Amino acid sequence: xxxxxxxxxxxxxxxxxxxxxxxRQHFPQEDLHxxxxxxxxxxxxxxxxxxxxxxNASPSNPMCTLARAVLxxxxxxxxxxxxxxxxxxxxxELHNVDQPAVVCQHFVAATHQELERRLRGxxxxxxxxxxxxxxxxxxFHLLSPMIESTFFGEKAALVRAGCxxxxxxxxxxxxxxxxxxxxxxxxxRSTEVNAAKAAAPLANSWWREERHAxxxxxxxxxxxxxxxxxxxxxxxALEPLTWPTVPRQPTECPLIRAxxxxxxxxxxxxxxxxxxxxxxxxxxxxxxxxxxxxxxxxLP
Amino acid sequence: MGxxxxxxxxxxxxxxxxxxxxxxxxxxxxxxxxxxxxxLALKLLRIAxxxxxxxxxxxxxxxxEGLKHTDAEDDEPILLQVRLEGLCWRVHLLPRGPTVxxxxxEILEADGRTVFRRDSxxxxxxxxxxxxxxxxxxxxxxxxxxxxxxxxxxxxxxxxSIAVFHDLDPYRLRREGSxxxxxxxxxxxxxxxxAMLRRWSQERxxxxxxxxxxEALKAAFPxxxxxxxxxxxxxxxxxxxxxPGRELSMALANESNGLITMLVSMCALxxxxxxxxxxxxxAGDAMHPFALRVFVRQAEQxxxxxxxxxxxxxHNTVLIDHFNANPERVFALTGEDDPGPVALTNLKNPxxxxxxxxxxxxxxxxxxxxxxxxx
Numbered sequence: 289x290x291x292x293x294x295x296x297x298x299x300x301x302x303x304x305x306x307x308x309x310x311x312r313q314h315f316p317q318e319d320l321h322x323x324x325x326x327x328x329x330x331x332x333x334x335x336x337x338x339x340x341x342x343x344n345a346s347p348s349n350p351m352c353t354l355a356r357a358v359l360x361x362x363x364x365x366x367x368x369x370x371x372x373x374x375x376x377x378x379x380x381e382l383h384n385v386d387q388p389a390v391v392c393q394h395f396v397a398a399t400h401q402e403l404e405r406r407l408r409g410x411x412x413x414x415x416x417x418x419x420x421x422x423x424x425x426x427x428f429h430l431l432s433p434m435i436e437s438t439f440f441g442e443k444a445a446l447v448r449a450g451c452x453x454x455x456x457x458x459x460x461x462x463x464x465x466x467x468x469x470x471x472x473x474x475x476x477r478s479t480e481v482n483a484a485k486a487a488a489p490l491a492n493s494w495w496r497e498e499r500h501a502x503x504x505x506x507x508x509x510x511x512x513x514x515x516x517x518x519x520x521x522x523x524x525a526l527e528p529l530t531w532p533t534v535p536r537q538p539t540e541c542p543l544i545r546a547x548x549x550x551x552x553x554x555x556x557x558x559x560x561x562x563x564x565x566x567x568x569x570x571x572x573x574x575x576x577x578x579x580x581x582x583x584x585x586x587l588p
Numbered sequence: 589m590g591x592x593x594x595x596x597x598x599x600x601x602x603x604x605x606x607x608x609x610x611x612x613x614x615x616x617x618x619x620x621x622x623x624x625x626x627x628l629a630l631k632l633l634r635i636a637x638x639x640x641x642x643x644x645x646x647x648x649x650x651x652x653e654g655l656k657h658t659d660a661e662d663d664e665p666i667l668l669q670v671r672l673e674g675l676c677w678r679v680h681l682l683p684r685g686p687t688v689x690x691x692x693x694e695i696l697e698a699d700g701r702t703v704f705r706r707d708s709x710x711x712x713x714x715x716x717x718x719x720x721x722x723x724x725x726x727x728x729x730x731x732x733x734x735x736x737x738x739x740x741x742x743x744x745x746x747x748x749s750i751a752v753f754h755d756l757d758p759y760r761l762r763r764e765g766s767x768x769x770x771x772x773x774x775x776x777x778x779x780x781x782x783a784m785l786r787r788w789s790q791e792r793x794x795x796x797x798x799x800x801x802x803e804a805l806k807a808a809f810p811x812x813x814x815x816x817x818x819x820x821x822x823x824x825x826x827x828x829x830x831x832p833g834r835e836l837s838m839a840l841a842n843e844s845n846g847l848i849t850m851l852v853s854m855c856a857l858x859x860x861x862x863x864x865x866x867x868x869x870x871a872g873d874a875m876h877p878f879a880l881r882v883f884v885r886q887a888e889q890x891x892x893x894x895x896x897x898x899x900x901x902x903h904n905t906v907l908i909d910h911f912n913a914n915p916e917r918v919f920a921l922t923g924e925d926d927p928g929p930v931a932l933t934n935l936k937n938p939x940x941x942x943x944x945x946x947x948x949x950x951x952x953x954x955x956x957x958x959x960x961x962x963x
Contacts, residue, residue, distance in 0.1 A: 301953075301959075304953060304961050305959065305961065308961075329960070329961035330961050331952075331954060332952040332953055332954065332961070333948075333952055334948075334952070353944075353948070356943050356944070357943075357944070359943075360940050360943045360944070361940075364937055364939045364940040364943070365937055365940060366936050366937055366940050366954070367936070367937055368937040368939075368940075519959065
């Protein structure tokens with residue numbers, strides 16, 4: 289094998305612009321066997337979590353599109369060469385921040401549906417080969433509640449995003465995946481937004497604006513007389529982000545840990561993050577039963 | 589090779605273009621990527637045959653400022669070239685003062701043999717004879733001499749078959765109507781669309797053009813348009829709309845930008861003679877997706893029936909989706925060094941493309957993005 293290729297499938301312009309560079313800096317240029325690893329430009333699709341998902345409901349069209357994109361990268365390849373590792377990454381957003389398992393369940397259902405559609409008419413051997421390839425090469429990961437929350441793990445990232453050098457965010461915990469702002473200057477607005485969301489025709493009574501990392505970041509940048517734009521300030525913050533310093537405690541940032549464990553497994557190395565517990569929702573080692581029964585690398 | 593190949597080098601933001609479109613094709617790419625320049629280059633060629641290069645450059649490109657690609661060396665010319673089967677015509681643009689020099693390197697070759705050649709010093713050789721050069725293109729000068737050279741006639745006929753439409757102007761059409769005297773060619777911004785429509789409605793050989801426009805409008809706006817009528821006041825002509833089931837007509841001036849844009853776009857399609865090339869920049873702007881789908885379907889039919897090449901430069905994802913089953917007819921300007929525009933099937937694995945809507949790939953930045961994804 290002359291090279292192994294990684295293709296991320298992302299759902300935001302910020303991730304499309306900067307996530308590959310950001311992740312790549314923490315991994316070697318070759319895998320354990322000395323084979324060069326190439327990170328392809330990421331593929332972007334629409335977000336799949338911009339509305340609240342219901343358990344056991346049919347997957348939405350955007351979810352099926354995301355699954356279709358992942359399968360196309362693993363089985364066809366945009367340039368005719370399928371990728372060796374395809375990692376779909378989406379934000380949980382506030383809509384689903386409390387139910388990563390439901391989001392994973394929807395992605396599994398969408399992947400099943402799209403894969404079976406693709407396999408129709410193929411010989412059984414070809415079907416088995418395609419299923420094995422998806423199982424070995426594809427995974428699905430989540431960021432909670434959104435990628436901007438990771439910037440709060442590195443003050444310099446907040447400054448690169450446009451905050452004042454003296455910025456001092458007020459948060460309830462250092463687990464950025466359990467993002468919860470306690471800054472009085474933001475809570476005033478949060479209360480109003482929460483009330484408006486609850487009163488909207490499609491009542492979102494579960495909405496908690498104080499958990500919206502991007503909106504809080506916009507607020508902080510605005511305090512510094514700036515405007516946050518994810519493809520500019522966000523990309524500046526994300527590209528050199530020192531991910532290993534983002535989780536502060538072994539029990540924090542489990543979704544990020546699962547993502548790094550997955551990538552590290554592909555390279556055949558240990559995760560560059562300090563040791564800790566990955567999320568049971570997206571961690572390959574948390575799946576019971578033999579590997580051959582899985583659908584994806586990290587989902588049953 | 590298709591019916592024609594357009595080559596452009598070093599014109600404005602275009603370093604090197606080679607394009608052989610067929611049938612109805614879409615041209616996509618980032619803002620500033622050169623789509624409009626490609627379309628305007630076709631207009632430049634069309635105008636130059638009748639009015640010479642200096643006036644064409646002034647009229648179409650606004651003069652010589654920024655005419656040459658910034659990366660082009662001093663000895664690299666701005667080149668425009670059209671190839672037809674067995675025939676190749678090439679001309680250079682030499683910026684001079686506010687426009688370009690009328691004396692420029694120009695050559696027509698037929699099956700590898702030089703039919704005529706002109707250079708920037710004024711040397712002009714036609715089939716071994718020396719002629720004196722003037723402000724006309726060499727192609728036009730030979731044509732005017734009535735030497736009945738079939739190669740010159742074929743290239744000139746091709747250039748004259750090009751019709752380019754851009755910056756369509758529903759505001760002016762709504763506010764001022766059309767000038768009744770302008771009924772020979774449809775203006776590139778559609779200013780005389782109503783005068784053209786009325787003439788087509790009155791002259792039997794052209795009646796089909798009027799019918800095609802009205803039927804398309806009725807299909808695209810079934811609640812609004814049942815028929816059109818025209819009113820003349822002095823040298824101005826305006827139109828009135830008869831909504832279906834209503835006794836009284838309404839002024840077209842009160843209708844939406846989308847409807848008037850559709851009217852002008854349809855006029856553009858039917859205005860071209862058989863075998864011609866029609867190019868529309870920013871095609872589909874202001875149209876509702878339903879109306880736009882009607883327009884593109886009509887474009888396909890008219891192109892088939894009249895053997896037209898229809899070029900639609902657009903960012904509209906609904907229009908791009910029309911080509912989901914024919915990605916080879918969508919061409920992207922990628923901004924990379926390779927000559928563009930590149931057919932999507934040469935840019936991406938066709939088996940991979942088949943899983944997605946092309947408009948979705950364009951919207952998500954996978955094709956012709958303003959900000960290409962980096963690694």
